[in-house]
Amino acid sequence: MGWLEFALAMGLFMASHRIPAALGVKDALTRTLGPRGYTVAFSVMSILLLWWVIAAAGRAPVVTLWEQSPLSRWGVNIAMPLAIALAAFGTMAPNPFAFEGRAKGFDPAHPGIAGVTRQPLLWALLLWSGAHLWANGDLAHVILFATFALFSALGMKIVETRRRRLMGPQDWDRLSAQSGLFPFAALVTGRWKPSAAPSWPRLAITLAGWAVLWHLHAPVIGVYPAP
Known part of the structure; x- marks a missing residue:
């Protein structure tokens, strides 16, 4: 059952x-x-x-494929704040490239979260699933987190291809000039520089979300999240 x-x-x-x-x-x-x-x-x-x-x-x-290690628990605790931040800053933000964003209000000269990555929510899902896959080596959780990791990776390609087709090559090139698919790729290559402080409400949501997930992890999931 x-x-x-x-x-x-x-x-x-x-x-x-x-x-x-x-x-x-x-x-x-x-x-x-x-x-x-x-x-x-x-x-x-x-x-x-x-x-x-x-x-x-x-x-x-429980069918164990590999044992959990202290290093993998640290990996989860490092990855999760980043994943929560990407989700908090990406959801309903001006971002015509991602399904969780909105086209209205997007300024290609000041792309906001799209300057970090055009697919923040899918990267958040990939970080969450990848880190938890490393830390959970029993068969059911390997299937669970590997499926979500594959789902998010393939989802990026599907969403990017769909958005490019809908926008057309010229609008895509114009709107995406200061953005990148891989996190901080546009910053590293010099195509984007942050021009404003991060949104304080979204930063507060990030911290609150992390605190809630940390404290609820043990009573809801049954595993204490500390390394």
């Missing part, structure tokens, strides 16, 4: 990110709820399904 629940949870989570767009459900809900309302509703649903997937992985039979 443990493997059956895990497979069902994984299947529903993946289907929820593909079927709505394919069947036109996303467009219908967006017209009803508005873009922001749909984003909020979809985010809540995704979080609940993600919680179920993680809980189901914890209830699946």
Whole structure:
């Protein structure tokens, strides 16, 4: 039953990110709820399904592939604040390249989070899944986190290709001139320089999100997060 629940949870989570767009459900809900309302509703649903997937992985039979190490626990604790920051600064920020962003208000001369990376939420997912894959070597969690890592990596290519096609080559080149796919690539190559202080409300959300996840990790997930 443990493997059956895990497979069902994984299947529903993946289907929820593909079927709505394919069947036109996303467009219908967006017209009803508005873009922001749909984003909020979809985010809540995704979080609940993600919680179920993680809980189901914890209830699946334990088949150890590799042992956890102190270094891997440090890796998770270093990666998670970065992942939370990318999610907090990326969600609903002016960013026409990412599905979680919005085109309105985007200034290609001052790209904001898109100057760091055009796909902040997918990089956040990749950091989260990659670090946890390293730290969790039992079969169910390897399947879980490897799937999410692959999902986020492939998602970057799919989203970038789709956005480039919709914008057209000229608009893509103009809008993306001071941005990059890989984090801080535009900064390293000199194509982008931060021109303003970070958003203090989003920084506060980052710190609050990290604190909440840290304190809830043990009672909700059942594992104390300290190295």
